Amino acid sequence: MKNYGPSVMYTSPAGSPAPGVLYARAMQTGNGAMYATFEQYTTGAASFPIFESTNEGDSWTKVGDVKDTHKGVGMRWEPHLYELPQAIGDMPAGTLLCAGLVLPYDRSFCEIDLYKSSNAGRSWTYVSTIAEGKAAYPGNDPVWEPFLMVANNRLICYYSDERDTAHSQKLVHQTTTDGIHWSIVVNDVALSDSRQRPGMAVVAQMPDGNYIMTYEIVGNPGGAFYKISSDPESWNQADAGTCFDPSGSGPYCVNLNGTILLSSGGNNKLYTNQNNGIGSWTQIDSVIGACYSRCLVPMSNGRLFVIGAGWNGSGLNNVTYGDMSVSTTADTNVKLVNRATGLCMDGYGYTINGSDCCQYASNTSNNQKWVLEQSGSYYMIRNAATGLYLDGMARTSNGSVCGQWSNSGSNNQKWQRESSNNFYKFKNVTTGLYLDGMGATANGSNLCQWAVSTSYNQQWSVVTP
Numbered sequence: 001m002k003n004y005g006p007s008v009m010y011t012s013p014a015g016s017p018a019p020g021v022l023y024a025r026a027m028q029t030g031n032g033a034m035y036a037t038f039e040q041y042t043t044g045a046a047s048f049p050i051f052e053s054t055n056e057g058d059s060w061t062k063v064g065d066v067k068d069t070h071k072g073v074g075m076r077w078e079p080h081l082y083e084l085p086q087a088i089g090d091m092p093a094g095t096l097l098c099a100g101l102v103l104p105y106d107r108s109f110c111e112i113d114l115y116k117s118s119n120a121g122r123s124w125t126y127v128s129t130i131a132e133g134k135a136a137y138p139g140n141d142p143v144w145e146p147f148l149m150v151a152n153n154r155l156i157c158y159y160s161d162e163r164d165t166a167h168s169q170k171l172v173h174q175t176t177t178d179g180i181h182w183s184i185v186v187n188d189v190a191l192s193d194s195r196q197r198p199g200m201a202v203v204a205q206m207p208d209g210n211y212i213m214t215y216e217i218v219g220n221p222g223g224a225f226y227k228i229s230s231d232p233e234s235w236n237q238a239d240a241g242t243c244f245d246p247s248g249s250g251p252y253c254v255n256l257n258g259t260i261l262l263s264s265g266g267n268n269k270l271y272t273n274q275n276n277g278i279g280s281w282t283q284i285d286s287v288i289g290a291c292y293s294r295c296l297v298p299m300s301n302g303r304l305f306v307i308g309a310g311w312n313g314s315g316l317n318n319v320t321y322g323d324m325s326v327s328t329t330a331d332t333n334v335k336l337v338n339r340a341t342g343l344c345m346d347g348y349g350y351t352i353n354g355s356d357c358c359q360y361a362s363n364t365s366n367n368q369k370w371v372l373e374q375s376g377s378y379y380m381i382r383n384a385a386t387g388l389y390l391d392g393m394a395r396t397s398n399g400s401v402c403g404q405w406s407n408s409g410s411n412n413q414k415w416q417r418e419s420s421n422n423f424y425k426f427k428n429v430t431t432g433l434y435l436d437g438m439g440a441t442a443n444g445s446n447l448c449q450w451a452v453s454t455s456y457n458q459q460w461s462v463v464t465p
Contacts, residue, residue, distance in 0.1 A: 005322015020316035089178030224248025250293035287322035338437035340456035347383035392428035423459035
């Protein structure tokens with residue numbers, strides 16, 4: 001697999017209006033080819049350059065431009081690239097789409113237009129206008145920041161909308177079945193405090209079928225937020241969601257082989273979660289540091305591609321990119337089998353906080369299936385049946401019974417995973433004690449903790465059923 005970056009895709013020419021480039025975006029198609037674009041600053045009619053990679057993002061070649069053939073003033077801001085996974089109208093699966101903000105250099109009006117390419121990005125054709133706004137300044141009723149997704153046999157365009165006098169800004173979407181005729185505007189995040197400005201929506205589907213939306217909120221409280229819905233067209237507009245970075249902006253979200261990753265302009269690191277966005281998030285280093293609306297692309301080789309184009313300032317930016325591995329070491333639905341007793345750790349179907357954790361002979365029940373979620377250098381151990389986490393319960397006496405508890409983020413729920421003779425030992429962060437089968441061989445025996453020893457009672461195999 002590739003291992004590259006940070007690398008430079010494009011350098012702003014000297015003399016370009018600041019910031020030269022901004023708002024980089026990339027995608028990978030079903031055949032493995034990758035495409036990237038970005039805002040390109042000029043006083044004339046701007047266009048979105050299209051770069052292509054055929055070697056999993058390692059190197060790039062410019063192959064085309066998305067030009068404003070509809071209004072002739074320029075494809076200037078906030079491009080988004082997308083490949084149709086199914087036919088929409090007369091556009092077959094595999095058609096490349098680009099949505100972006102059309103506006104003249106003086107920003108006197110703006111609109112979100114949709115373009116398509118049927119020849120791998122070499123040429124682009126106007127399809128439709130999704131939304132029209134007025135002067136492209138905050139407070140002047142513009143529209144911003146499109147994001148495309150197909151669901152429910154419709155093409156959805158999410159975007160930021162200032163045209164509602166009841167809100168400084170809100171997040172909305174419109175849908176189409178043919179790419180040409182668009183539905184009425186539907187609110188996705190429209191907050192009761194009309195001064196708050198949610199913006200920059202990005203949506204991804206998670207392994208359980210639900211959808212996660214990330215967005216920024218400018219205001220108080222503000223930051224980078226997310227919320228979850230079973231239906232990508234219904235988001236409970238009054239719900240502000242969950243803040244994952246109080247100093248964040250321009251967030252992005254993707255699903256990489258079951259690991260949910262979030263980016264925020266307020267943090268050089270990325271956030272990961274392996275439980276469909278529920279519970280705690282772990283921060284990991286990113287190959288590309290924080291920038292304005294950093295973009296993430298899950299690649300077919302199992303790695304993550306990251307691209308950015310600096311900040312909106314007085315200098316000239318470059319477009320930089322790189323790929324990285326992401327730990328998916330959260331063993332999913334595995335059994336933990338004690339070396340001494342041969343019994344499996346079992347949640348016993350207990351769903352009440354503080355319930356004991358037990359051991360039982362191997363069976364097919366989900367009570368014996370556990371998800372090992374990495375949390376920094378430790379693991380949290382979640383039962384697949386109950387959703388509760390293995391918890392040391394702050395019990396520090398040898399022989400103390402382990403319990404189960406809903407996600408608390410406490411060190412009681414964090415375990416150090418140590419290799420031991422082709423088996424594993426699990427040490428609780430709070431108690432310093434180790435998971436111990438206590439030599440018990442009867443079904444229903446308690447799972448306990450004990451000071452470190454060389455006994456097989458403290459050795460566990462991680463088995464995929």
